[in-house]
Amino acid sequence: xxxxxxxxxxxxxxxxxxxxxxxxxKLAIPPEVIIPLSQHIGAPNEPLVKKGDTVKVGQKIGDSxxxxxxxxxxxxxxxxxxxxxxxxxAGGEALSVRIKTQGEDHDFQPSEERNPEEMSVxxxxxxxxxxxxxxxxxxxxxxxxxxxxxxxxxxxxxNGAECEPFLTCDHRLMLEKADQLIxxxxxxMRCIGAxxxxxxxxxxxxxxxxxxxxxxxxxxxxxxxPLEVKYPQGYKSTLIKxxxxxDVPRGARSADLGCxxxxxxxxxxxxxxxxxxxxxxxxxxxxxxxxxxxxGNYIMKIxxxxxxxxxxxxxxxxxxxxxxMGGPMTGNAQSSLEPGLVKSATGLLVIPPEMxxxxxxxxxxxxxxxxxxxxxxxLYPNQLSIYAEAELFDMLEKWNASDCMxxxxxxxxxxxxxxxxxxxxxxxxxLKRRSRAGKTG
Amino acid sequence: MKGVSYMNPKLxxxxxxxxxxxxxxxxxxxxxxxxxxPITLVSIYFFRVxxxxxxxxxxxxxxxxxxxxxxxxxxxxxxxxxxxxxxxxLVALCFAxxxxxxxxxxxxxxxxxxxxxxxxxxxxxxFNPALFGRVSMILLAPWFVGISTEFMRWNVDFGPxxxxxxxxxxxxxxxxxxxPGFGSLLMAYPGGAMGEVSPLxxxxxxxxxxxxKHINWRIPVSIIGTVFILTLVTGQNPLNHIATGGLMLGAxxxxxxxxxxxxxxxxxxxxxxxIGILIVVFRVGLAPTEGVAFSxxxxxxxxxxxxxxxxxxxxxxxxxxxxxxxx
Numbered sequence: 001x002x003x004x005x006x007x008x009x010x011x012x013x014x015x016x017x018x019x020x021x022x023x024x025x026k027l028a029i030p031p032e033v034i035i036p037l038s039q040h041i042g043a044p045n046e047p048l049v050k051k052g053d054t055v056k057v058g059q060k061i062g063d064s065x066x067x068x069x070x071x072x073x074x075x076x077x078x079x080x081x082x083x084x085x086x087x088x089x090a091g092g093e094a095l096s097v098r099i100k101t102q103g104e105d106h107d108f109q110p111s112e113e114r115n116p117e118e119m120s121v122x123x124x125x126x127x128x129x130x131x132x133x134x135x136x137x138x139x140x141x142x143x144x145x146x147x148x149x150x151x152x153x154x155x156x157x158x159n160g161a162e163c164e165p166f167l168t169c170d171h172r173l174m175l176e177k178a179d180q181l182i183x184x185x186x187x188x189m190r191c192i193g194a195x196x197x198x199x200x201x202x203x204x205x206x207x208x209x210x211x212x213x214x215x216x217x218x219x220x221x222x223x224x225x226p227l228e229v230k231y232p233q234g235y236k237s238t239l240i241k242x243x244x245x246x247d248v249p250r251g252a253r254s255a256d257l258g259c260x261x262x263x264x265x266x267x268x269x270x271x272x273x274x275x276x277x278x279x280x281x282x283x284x285x286x287x288x289x290x291x292x293x294x295x296g297n298y299i300m301k302i303x304x305x306x307x308x309x310x311x312x313x314x315x316x317x318x319x320x321x322x323x324x325m326g327g328p329m330t331g332n333a334q335s336s337l338e339p340g341l342v343k344s345a346t347g348l349l350v351i352p353p354e355m356x357x358x359x360x361x362x363x364x365x366x367x368x369x370x371x372x373x374x375x376x377x378x379l380y381p382n383q384l385s386i387y388a389e390a391e392l393f394d395m396l397e398k399w400n401a402s403d404c405m406x407x408x409x410x411x412x413x414x415x416x417x418x419x420x421x422x423x424x425x426x427x428x429x430x431l432k433r434r435s436r437a438g439k440t441g
Numbered sequence: 442m443k444g445v446s447y448m449n450p451k452l453x454x455x456x457x458x459x460x461x462x463x464x465x466x467x468x469x470x471x472x473x474x475x476x477x478x479p480i481t482l483v484s485i486y487f488f489r490v491x492x493x494x495x496x497x498x499x500x501x502x503x504x505x506x507x508x509x510x511x512x513x514x515x516x517x518x519x520x521x522x523x524x525x526x527x528x529x530x531l532v533a534l535c536f537a538x539x540x541x542x543x544x545x546x547x548x549x550x551x552x553x554x555x556x557x558x559x560x561x562x563x564x565x566x567x568f569n570p571a572l573f574g575r576v577s578m579i580l581l582a583p584w585f586v587g588i589s590t591e592f593m594r595w596n597v598d599f600g601p602x603x604x605x606x607x608x609x610x611x612x613x614x615x616x617x618x619x620x621p622g623f624g625s626l627l628m629a630y631p632g633g634a635m636g637e638v639s640p641l642x643x644x645x646x647x648x649x650x651x652x653x654k655h656i657n658w659r660i661p662v663s664i665i666g667t668v669f670i671l672t673l674v675t676g677q678n679p680l681n682h683i684a685t686g687g688l689m690l691g692a693x694x695x696x697x698x699x700x701x702x703x704x705x706x707x708x709x710x711x712x713x714x715x716i717g718i719l720i721v722v723f724r725v726g727l728a729p730t731e732g733v734a735f736s737x738x739x740x741x742x743x744x745x746x747x748x749x750x751x752x753x754x755x756x757x758x759x760x761x762x763x764x765x766x767x768x
Contacts, residue, residue: 008756012462165460237756247759319451328459335454349459357461358453363522364564366466369657369704378756382704403757408458415464416564422456 003203005228006238008376010409012231014204015165015328018288022296024172028312029106033076033303034086034340035061036094040134041141042068049097053080058108058279060132061097070142071132075281075301076101089306089325089339090332096340099303106301110276116187124191124274131273132280132343137170137234137263138326140344143270146262147191149255156194157243157261158185160201160208161227161234164327167347169284170264172297174201174208177268178215184271185222192260197222198243199264204229231329232407236261238376250403265346280343285309289350291316300341307337309348320353329408363416371410371420377403381410381420388423393434402431466563469655469699470523476646477530477694483642484635488538492635496533499545503529506553514558524563528552531571534636534690535734544585548574568741569701572734579731609633610685611730626684636690640683647693656697659709664692667717675725682724691716691733701741707751708744716740 038044043066049055055074062072078101088094116124129144137159158181162170174181185197199216201209203226216222225243227233237248239261246257254261262270265283272278281302288295293314300309306323317323324331325345341348371381380399387395396402401424410420448454484492507525511518520526532549552574560566609632610620621630629639636643650656665683672679682688687695696702696716703712716736723732754760 012460015460241756248757249759250755250757317451320453321451322453322455322459324459330457331459332457333452333454333459334449335452336449337452351459353453355460356453357455357459359455363466363519364562366564366699367702367704368469368655368699370464372704376756378753380704380752400755400757403755406457412458412460413462413464415466415469417461417465419456421458425456 003226003228004242005230005233006241006376008374008378009230009232009238010374010413011229012409012412013165014229015288016168016171016204018290018292018295019166019168019286019297020171020205022168022172024169024176024284024297024299027298027300027304027309029076029101029301030304030308032078032081032098032100032305033301034096034098034305034338035072035075035303036086036088036096036340036342037062037072037083038069038094039072039140039302039342039344040070041139042066042070042145044095045069045072047083047095047097049074049080049083051080051082054078055080055099057106058281060279068142068145070134070144071130071279072097073132073279073281074099075303076106078102086340087336087338089334089342089345091335108276108278108281110278112277114275114277116183116190116271116274119274121191124187127274127277128191128270131269131278133266133269133273134280134343135263136265136269136280136283136344136346138330138344138346139236140342143262143266146260147188149192149260151255153192153194153255153258153260154196155244155259156185156189156192156197157239157259158197158199158264158267159234159236159239159261160199160205160264161239162205163202163229163231163234164329164346165231166288166349167286167327168288169286169297169346171205171208173264173268173284174199174205175211178211180268180271181212181264182215182219182222183275184267184269187270187274188260188262188267192255194260195221198225199223200225200227200234200239200243202227202229202233231409232376232405235376235405235407237405283341283343283345285341285345286347286349287313288347289315289352290355291318291321291352292350302343303340305338305340306334306348309341310337310350315350317350318352320356320358322349322351322356324349324351329412330406357411359419360417362414362418365418366416368415370413370415374409374413376407376409377405379403381424385410385418385420385423388427391427391430393427393430396427396431397434401427402435404428466524467522470527472653472655473650473694474523474527474530476649477534479642479645480534480636480639480690481530483629483639484534484538487629487631487638488635491538495536495538495540495542495545495635496530498542499533499549500526500529502546502549503532503553506550507558510554510558516562519563522563524557525553528557528570528574531636531694532574535571535575535634535687537633538635544578547581548578550574551577564700566700567744568738569695569698572695572738576731576734576738609637609730610681611724614681614685620681623680623684626681634687636694637685637687640685640689643689643693647689650693650697656693657706657709659706660697660702660713661692663710663713664688664696664717664720667714668720671718671721672725675721677725682721686724687731687733688720691720691737695733696737696740701744703744703747703751705748705751705753707753708747711747711751712740712744715743
């Protein structure tokens, strides 16, 4: 199979065999959910409920007047126990709604079934905004903003690369919900005015490629693009470059390049939002790792506590393990088991000590050049790590540190165990501050 | 809940990425030593106990030097990464097996203590430590004349080895003598330093390093290619040039040193071509010895400049900014 790709990146072990053949199934309903009120990039939401309120599945519990925001809905029927700060998956605490679940049935019941073809573009965008859709591949940017481009866009790129190890939720969605995916893609195409749709899938998912290719035979303008199995193939910039061949200059938004990139999970959620008015209250999450007794791809309610998932999936939690919400390269390692599941969580991975990275002593850079060979942004991570460790901001600017998209491949490969990505991550806020100060002053 | 943060002591919450490749510095050093086993065995075959003792002395000196220097600097030693032992082995291979053992000791101390540890340790040294140690001995040679009678008493005589008095092929070439055939030069021909006796054994080791992805093809190919072409156009026999002297040791094991070679792809080629040119200049125009070592050390000094000049453009700075014209 001819597969497209970009220059840079690396083949890394997949670790997908634990879950790639496991059909999507429902996880049990937890006794309580902890739903962070802001799960998107943008303006924070205000709570719409208070302690003691009764809430229903799909009821809006947080929203903001700002354009760049996405509302939050209750994922269960129950009673609000508390609106307060709770441990957050990305560290620290976040304003959250804790809901005690009541009753047996927590499925969303659509009040009507709408035909997207009879809806205007504004109605489609509004339905997606009201459903609280955000990028479900990890970015968590409000979807309605993405699909309201100001300049003409010719192509919709669906991201089915799923380049991070372990994760298989998008793979299963492409196999099991291909109809909704294609219908969702048509909705997105109408929203952005695109005439072409490319579904980028890494060739380690031949069943998904074959299935979608067959289904798209009679869909003009839509096609599957097989991609080389390489990390980070599924990043926005590398995906655009691989599929369209278009360069992605610094600061350009994808709309400027004539394309919009959407994750396959988000696209399916978009279909459900438009047709059934279903808000983003649950998602498919890959629970995996060698010590997971029941690994799989589970539909879970947003807000499901990590500890509940660990229990339900019969995880043997060995001392020194990492519990990661998201993918193994870019997700967040949990320091407690309390946080609730968020909309952008692709996985809940339990990585035992022998596989996990850790805070270990690292050497000086030995200049082996592997990070330089693999960096998808074509930077010099070797230099950046030294400058970032020493906080030499002029040098960091000169060597384009702010181009880093934090894929983590440099840290993964470094023979000196240097936490290169983390060094560079830590200087980004100061680099942003300097860049803003430079522009205004 | 505010202000209360509960940390689960069982969990490792270090930052992303959460998985790690099994690459480490020690593994790369061990692989390099493995790649040097063929040439070491050929040396031992020719020079018997002389080779064994000289190599052992240099490697032990390297380890001891690192321990002592780090102790003085109040830093823990890092013998487990194998870097010091590898330097010791490389220093040894730069000498003839019958060289007085104390010269090996001195060269190794200079290599590890001065060229590596005092420069800031592995990663910060600008010059290839083994070659630095080797050429220091040449520069110190006049001084040895005075003290060698003193040291001679400590020399050990392991008895005669048939081949040790042979002239090196490069010296023979320089004096216009008839060389042995290319085949025997390539396979194994005793004469000169241990690391010169068998280009084939070095190519074998180099191929292993390429296969294990510890080195990149650009440097050895550009050095060997440049020497071949330049000797060809200056009317010499290029095959004799690539099969003699320290060319293969230099091209595969010295010039490819991670720390002291350019990290950029184009830079590696510039570096290799420049080394190739210097080697030919040394061999054709100057003394028929240590041309490879001097060429690599000279180019080591230019590495930061080469890297700066051959920096690639970031992904975010495409040559021409494409504006969508489709629709």
